[in-house]
Amino acid sequence: MKYRHKRTEIMEGDLTPMIDMTFQLIAFFMLLINFSEVDRAEEITLPSSVLAVPPEVRPDYQIILNLEPAGEVIFEGQRQPIALLNPIFRRQITSAAREGVADPGEIAVIIRSHEDTPTGLVQELIAKCQESKLQSFSLRVKEQPN
Amino acid sequence: MLMRIQFSEAEDLKLNMTAMIDIVFQLLVFFILTFKVVVMEGDFKIKMPLVTDAPQTMTEDMADMIPIRLQAGVNGNIASIIVDDNVSLSDPTMYQDLTKLIEERLASEGNLESESETSVEFDIDYSLKYSFTVKAIDAVSGRKGPDGVKKLIKKIQFKDNKKNG
Numbered sequence: 001m002k003y004r005h006k007r008t009e010i011m012e013g014d015l016t017p018m019i020d021m022t023f024q025l026i027a028f029f030m031l032l033i034n035f036s037e038v039d040r041a042e043e044i045t046l047p048s049s050v051l052a053v054p055p056e057v058r059p060d061y062q063i064i065l066n067l068e069p070a071g072e073v074i075f076e077g078q079r080q081p082i083a084l085l086n087p088i089f090r091r092q093i094t095s096a097a098r099e100g101v102a103d104p105g106e107i108a109v110i111i112r113s114h115e116d117t118p119t120g121l122v123q124e125l126i127a128k129c130q131e132s133k134l135q136s137f138s139l140r141v142k143e144q145p146n
Numbered sequence: 147m148l149m150r151i152q153f154s155e156a157e158d159l160k161l162n163m164t165a166m167i168d169i170v171f172q173l174l175v176f177f178i179l180t181f182k183v184v185v186m187e188g189d190f191k192i193k194m195p196l197v198t199d200a201p202q203t204m205t206e207d208m209a210d211m212i213p214i215r216l217q218a219g220v221n222g223n224i225a226s227i228i229v230d231d232n233v234s235l236s237d238p239t240m241y242q243d244l245t246k247l248i249e250e251r252l253a254s255e256g257n258l259e260s261e262s263e264t265s266v267e268f269d270i271d272y273s274l275k276y277s278f279t280v281k282a283i284d285a286v287s288g289r290k291g292p293d294g295v296k297k298l299i300k301k302i303q304f305k306d307n308k309k310n311g
Contacts, residue, residue: 015163022170029177047277049284051295052188110189118222119279120272123304126194138189141280 040112041066041074047115048144055138059108061096063089063134067113071121082121082128089132104133112140190283193265193303210264212251213305214244216282218271224278241285248286248298265301 044066066074073080075088093104101107109129113122126137212230219225226236227244235243252264266286270279288297 015167019163019167019170022167022174026170026173026177029174029181032181033177046187047280049188049190049280050290051284051287052190054186054188113276115275115277115280116222117276118272119216119270119274119276122276122279123270123272123306126304127306130194135194137192137194139192139280139283140187140189143186143188 040064043068043074044112044114045116046112046140046142049141050144052141052143054143059136060106061092061099061101062108062110063092064110064112064140065125065129067111067117067122067125069114069117069121071117071124073125082125085125085128086132089129089134093132093134105135107134108136108138109134110138110140190280190287190302193301212248212264212266212286212299213269214266214282214286215269216271216274216279218274218278222273222275222278224274224281227282241281244282244285245289245298249289252298263301264299265303266299267303267305269305 064075068074068079071082073082073085075085080088093107096102096104096107111122111125113125122139129135129137215228215231217225217228224240226234227240228234229244229247233247235247237243248266255264268279268282283302286299286302288295288299290296
């Protein structure tokens with residue numbers, strides 16, 4: 001009796017569609033990744049508004065100040081009491097001037113305040129900015145869907 | 147001398163994909179884990195001119211200005227809204243009432259179009275929670291109806307307010 005030995009072969013699935021799909025997923029996530037969130041402090045819960053609209057054009061120079069209910073301002077990841085913000089503003093004004101925004105009044109100050117912050121603290125922050133001749137203010141809120 | 151040339155069997159060249167698939171999956175996991183749904187944010191512009199020591203005189207701007215006082219109650223919640231120093235709103239519908247008042251005021255001035263020159267100055271208690279302030283700003287800025295947004299006041303400012311409440 002004769003036995004024939006079949007050659008054993010390694011079965012390989014076709015991986016091409018899976019790799020295609022994976023690359024498309026990576027492209028999707030890469031396009032959606034948002035590096036601009038550096039200025040957004042996670043701790044801040046913004047009040048919501050039906051009418052506020054996202055700004056159509058980005059200001060030439062902006063300072064984003066995150067205000068906590070206890071009265072501390074988070075700026076570029078660092079916490080500072082409102083009273084000690086003047087050196088930061090001076091640095092920002094110098095930096096804005098280097099980028100062509102010579103008038104401090106043209107620097108957009110965006111205030112991201114927690115919804116439970118006493119409004120008096122927001123006003124204190126505005127007054128502190130005014131001491132450094134900053135006068136263009138925006139109150140940032142989250143859009144409330146209907 | 148006879149030379150023998152041996153032809154090797156033609157074989158399919160196969161790249162080893164394992165390493166690439168590994169790294170691709172790692173990238174995919176990284177992006178999935180760092181992915182966050184970003185909530186859309188919007189701005190309310192407020193006008194805060196620099197405070198000068200010069201005594202304030204009655205200007206045209208001030209004549210077209212509606213003073214609104216927001217009074218804080220317990221725990222920084224809103225207690226009442228006083229418009230023009232004489233109309234007091236304290237019902238649960240105070241924000242809708244405020245919008246109606248502003249609409250009526252603008253209509254009486256024949257100024258209901260969106261580019262109104264009338265401004266609002268908020269005098270706010272120190273302890274009032276910011277969310278209530280934003281609601282009031284929302285109420286004077288416009289109204290969202292089925293036919294879209296009707297804009298009311300564009301010029302909003304805060305009264306200089308020291309710790310008083």
